Amino acid sequence: MVLKTSIFFVGIILLASCTEVEVTAEKKDLANIEVDGQTLYMNQCTVCHGPDGNLGNSGSKDLSKSTLDEAAILKIIKEGKGTMPPFEYLLTTDKEREAVMQYVISLRKEEK
Numbered sequence: 781m782v783l784k785t786s787i788f789f790v791g792i793i794l795l796a797s798c799t800e801v802e803v804t805a806e807k808k809d810l811a812n813i814e815v816d817g818q819t820l821y822m823n824q825c826t827v828c829h830g831p832d833g834n835l836g837n838s839g840s841k842d843l844s845k846s847t848l849d850e851a852a853i854l855k856i857i858k859e860g861k862g863t864m865p866p867f868e869y870l871l872t873t874d875k876e877r878e879a880v881m882q883y884v885i886s887l888r889k890e891e892k
């Protein structure tokens with residue numbers, strides 16, 4: 781009886797520690813996704829714009845030479861323009877779109 785009870789408790793403790801680890805890992809992933817504009821840009825935008833913004837695939841504009849302001853960039857990311865598709869379904873939060881927009885502007889500064 782005593783043995784059975786302690787096995788039961790060890791089981792509970794193991795179960796509890798596993799759950800805790802999983803929850804922490806999940807939270808960490810979400811936090812990274814929300815703030816990392818460079819990763820989002822690399823995943824969503826390089827196909828056409830390239831890692832430096834100047835690839836020009838599918839007739840895309842050179843982001844390193846772009847003169848648009850923050851609001852205009854956010855609008856294009858959200859709604860698309862010409863052959864550029866809208867990204868509001870992939871970059872669903874303001875935070876994600878702002879992080880990508882900041883990264884787009886940083887491409888410009890590095891080029892100068």
Ligand code: HEC
Pocket residue numbers: 821824825826827828829837838839840841842843845846847848853856857861862863864865867880881884
């Ligand atoms: C399918 C190819 C494609 C992808 C993917 C793409 N774009 Fe574009 N992008 C374009 C094209 C084409 C234009 C030019 C649109 C026009 O002016 O008609 C453009 C224009 C832009 C402009 C305006 C530049 C200017 O000065 O006029 C910005 C900013 C921009 N893209 C940002 C992004 C960002 C950020 C991403 C990723 C979230 C992205 N694009 C993904 C094709 C793409």
